Amino acid sequence: MENKLLNLYHDTGIYQLEFGQFAMICVGLLLVYLAIKKGFEPLLLLPIGIGAVLVNIPGAGFMAEPIYDAAGHMTSPGGLQYYIYHGGIETGLFPLIIFMGVGAMTDFGPMLANPKTLLLGAAAQFGIFATVIGAVLLGASGIMDFTLADAAAIGIIGGADGPTAIFVASRLAPDLLGAIAVAAYSYMALVPLIQPPIMRALTSKEERSIKMVQLRPVTKKEKIVFPIVVIILVAMFLPSAAPLLGMFCFGNLMRECGVVDRLSDTAQNALINIVTVFLGLGVGSKLSSEAFLNLETLGILSLGLIAFSIGTAAGILMAKLMNRFSTEAINPLIGAAGVSAVPMAARVANKVGLEANKQNFLLMHAMGPNVAGVIGSAVAAGVMLSYVGG
Amino acid sequence: MENKLLNLYHDTGIYQLEFGQFAMICVGLLLVYLAIKKGFEPLLLLPIGIGAVLVNIPGAGFMAEPIYDAAGHMTSPGGLQYYIYHGGIETGLFPLIIFMGVGAMTDFGPMLANPKTLLLGAAAQFGIFATVIGAVLLGASGIMDFTLADAAAIGIIGGADGPTAIFVASRLAPDLLGAIAVAAYSYMALVPLIQPPIMRALTSKEERSIKMVQLRPVTKKEKIVFPIVVIILVAMFLPSAAPLLGMFCFGNLMRECGVVDRLSDTAQNALINIVTVFLGLGVGSKLSSEAFLNLETLGILSLGLIAFSIGTAAGILMAKLMNRFSTEAINPLIGAAGVSAVPMAARVANKVGLEANKQNFLLMHAMGPNVAGVIGSAVAAGVMLSYVGG
């Protein structure tokens, strides 16, 4: 009896809690606070934060492995996050399903009206690769313990696309997945703070005031055929990007074709919501103190911020370059939307544009590079998976 | 560096694409075209088509098997379609969940008002077994490489019921699953083209003009008890049909009982939609060039068409026979609806009836044999699983 009482006491968190776990519970609560109070991508950061709290409760067994006897019968079940992480994230299923849902939510109309903006979505991916160099330098110099795979996974934060970052990190650097996902979603939420100073620094008021010609209307047929064109090009040129872009285009095709509205509706609502809850809890499961409380995380957070900034700058500079050679005027601000972070980055471009000229509505013009950025970062992800994995 | 560039080139689809894969990508795109442009059962054929495209992208790894090290840790994750196919189709889970949803969408009222129409649903299954003989002849004569299990799986196309066909094929002839599913859904979509000529050839204008007496109202209690009666009969007489009919009746009971509307609603919407997307991608994964681009597929497509035609004819002839012996007049056209293909076949019967007599609305009368056909083909599936498997 006293024995049992002692057991119960030994089972308590008070007795078992290590400092690292305590610190990570605080990190989880901080994410919850940022999600609720500051509105930092709450759909993901709230489940991630709770997931981080739960996985760090000592003795709660959220990441416990199931145990089987010799006959294959379960003697002890696994924890909830064990099944979520190994079933949905390690396999890549959850990010791909989310990407399908994002595809079903994406309107490529503004991009199809002005395909040149795809170049802005390409340029902004420079943030990804510059960050890879940064991480490689930290690794090569021995300051931090980064391999090429780690560097590639860290760089993808600059793609400003959550599911892509999680998909790449789960394949190239699962130990860094927690920090990478947190960095990606945090900076996506911070776009309205990170981007405007860079935008103002790189452009003159005249440039920011440039009005763009109204977009031509895009036909239903173009919208239906476009995702198929992308799938074919991916199949021809970059099969390693096919999981991400294939599911993305599948979702978009369901949206635009007009004959499977009930599937499109489910992909955009019930399905993506269910998977988002579990994806968050699963990503949170990687926020253990060993994996998070170290110098590398500091490196990841710093490099992620740099990636975002460089990507934003590259997009703006490309827009300025295009403006010089293009017959139609291009407002350089929409280049910043090339990082993706849909639709936040496009809204920021619109807002900064309105500051310079109250009649200048850039939102629709910025949506083109914005969705182009999603394609761009998925292509970059494909190159990385092929280069590092192959 | 040049090495890596070469690797990247070797990873491209252009370098790797074999002719078979190219052809199957075209088949997939054809299915997508038929689904969107021609409205061929788009809820299934669109995902199947995209699934066929994705699985044939060389190097994209959609059907890659996961690799584990000796300690059981994953060293390389599997592909999306690998998990879908092995998790949902090979196990039979997805067709059964779909069948539950179809049950929740089915109204047995018209059939309960006139139970004799169950005979029409029985007669139309002759298409299934005639096709089995056809496939067996092709196999026995050495023209095609069909076993009895293959023949049975091919025959079920004549059941005009997608989930039943997929369930049976996944158990009896997984290699033919792709071709069988594509044939089943394509012919179901072609019902408005396939059936009318047969209907007109086998009936006179007077027969097509026969008006039927209005259906009696069916009480709520009858609708509630009916699925339970079916489950009990299945348990007594044909347990091998219990997975299909048990889930079907469960769905129907949820619909009719009136106390679990939220479950019924989810079974008819979110759940069936989610599973439909994945079922389609999983079926598409079986559209590989080895499994599809051969003589057998041609045989399956031809036999499927014959199965549909014979089933339609058998239903009509049985209706003519019943009309001769019945006290109440029976329009032979509703016999054609016995193949199932709910509700398309019933609509076709209605349309052909209206051509003969503008005041003759057969829709409700044809719904009886139509839903009876679903039960009939599930019973036929049970016999086949028991006969071939046992």
Place this chain on the structure above:
Amino acid sequence: MENKLLNLYHDTGIYQLEFGQFAMICVGLLLVYLAIKKGFEPLLLLPIGIGAVLVNIPGAGFMAEPIYDAAGHMTSPGGLQYYIYHGGIETGLFPLIIFMGVGAMTDFGPMLANPKTLLLGAAAQFGIFATVIGAVLLGASGIMDFTLADAAAIGIIGGADGPTAIFVASRLAPDLLGAIAVAAYSYMALVPLIQPPIMRALTSKEERSIKMVQLRPVTKKEKIVFPIVVIILVAMFLPSAAPLLGMFCFGNLMRECGVVDRLSDTAQNALINIVTVFLGLGVGSKLSSEAFLNLETLGILSLGLIAFSIGTAAGILMAKLMNRFSTEAINPLIGAAGVSAVPMAARVANKVGLEANKQNFLLMHAMGPNVAGVIGSAVAAGVMLSYVGG
């Protein structure tokens, strides 16, 4: 051919059906009847009843294990309920997801307005532990074959909380899961019959007429912070309750935080409905004749009834005690709501209160102990898992 006909006959239920299976099919149909006609927790008892019918169809193979060859390829797929039970119930996933959904449906407002009512939710758990003693006595005296783990699992019926009972039983006494779940949901449905006599016996008309002061309004911030406080306390004091209470509080936080309404909506609707259907089928799979048709089940049903009654009585007596020492009057009837069975028990308290005084609306006051009872039984479950498992 005659051989095959004989096979088919040997496959029928008529040939194979054993008496136990027949009896369990009748039990399943009885549950379906109670669910539909009597409204006994139909969301769970309907799927459980159908699950019991299906699993007892001889030869239907709903619980068949999948068979793999030496190379790891499936030669024979498993049954639907095999996958559901081992995938969702043995692992604990389904009860936890349901608990998340219940959290997203729960309003802690009335409890936060009057936290003292948590004591009532604690007192009513006495039913759980008194029942454990009862089961232990039956086991120790050799009348029934109960271990301590069995006794603990049986006791949790007194918690009047379905998912908690299923979660605990799946861990401590999987063989008794069917009987325990059926008892838990049946008695929850019988709350309006079981509780009122006990309530009238233990209180005077004056006590039942006591009016309570109106609840203070509760701010949004309190509702948001409360689930986090519970998670932290659980982490500190009872990690073994963290799976249940962690998911419950996660669901509640999604509901209250106001920034993830789409996730909260899905958790309360599509997700919980999907899981409920499968949970029911999975629990029904444990209603086999060997596991159910024995003396132990009789013991479980009797002990469950006793547990409910003792829990109700303990809640009322605690409320009377609190009424004696509290400055604000407490109507003892709301103590009965401490067993949980949300919101039925609170409604019963309200109804019995109205009988005594037509102006006395206790519903909101009873919701406090009602949701406190959910926390209380989850805490009790945690203690049991720690005590018996450790």
Place this chain on the structure above:
Amino acid sequence: MLLFVVHLSTSKHHKQVESKGIDAMSGLFEDGLGLMVLGMGFVFLFLVILIFATGYMSRLLNHFFPEVLPVVTARPVASAPDSSGVDAQLTAVITAAVHQHRNNKNS
């Protein structure tokens, strides 16, 4: 050894087409014929039993539990909750509109 046999018998890639003799062929045809006869027989048997069971069920139910108001055949289950909400709302809207109208008339 045994496992190898199992593997052989389940693998589609080892179908022994080449060794198929006349016996095997006629065996396959016989099996197919048996499947047809048994299958159609069973389908008819089952559905005829179902006709009687259904008819009997309907008569029993309507005899012992007669319902006064027959249920409309085509029941829109999914939209039921919405439509009921809409009805209440319809009433409210009409009431409000009429009320408004009267007020306007009086003024």
Place this chain on the structure above:
Amino acid sequence: MLLFVVHLSTSKHHKQVESKGIDAMSGLFEDGLGLMVLGMGFVFLFLVILIFATGYMSRLLNHFFPEVLPVVTARPVASAPDSSGVDAQLTAVITAAVHQHRNNKNS
């Protein structure tokens, strides 16, 4: 060997009822009693701590972040978007109906 022991100890089918002596019986009863005492004690302890924590939380929050407008207790979260849509629609309908009415009156 070890695996066999694990199997034995976890398998329900090997419960050694037959060898249950008086010691085992009283041990089971003692364990049950211990579970009851510890369990009820812990449930009360936890919920009493929760009462204090909740009260403290409420006081802190209402002191440092006082809210002027209290939230209504029963919040219909799920139906919120619908009902708001309906309200806008209600207004539109009434407006339209009244407008129609006036036009009719004028004509």
Place this chain on the structure above:
Amino acid sequence: MLLFVVHLSTSKHHKQVESKGIDAMSGLFEDGLGLMVLGMGFVFLFLVILIFATGYMSRLLNHFFPEVLPVVTARPVASAPDSSGVDAQLTAVITAAVHQHRNNKNS
């Protein structure tokens, strides 16, 4: 043996930092540089191809299948069925209200 090697090469816990010489460091840097050049090159290449493919697609489609009515860019897919239902209902409500109004007027 082989399995052990596989395990080693995939395990993050055995990264051989300590033995990292100058060669390995410059190798890592070179790899990173290669990834950057190849990566940015490929991203641009792919998106430039996509620009041409998209433009070509649009021209082909608009030439061979010209659409008279351009689609509105922001299409509210999810709410479409609801709003159409609401429209029908709106009409019904207004009709009912007006009808009611006329009856009142006549009486």
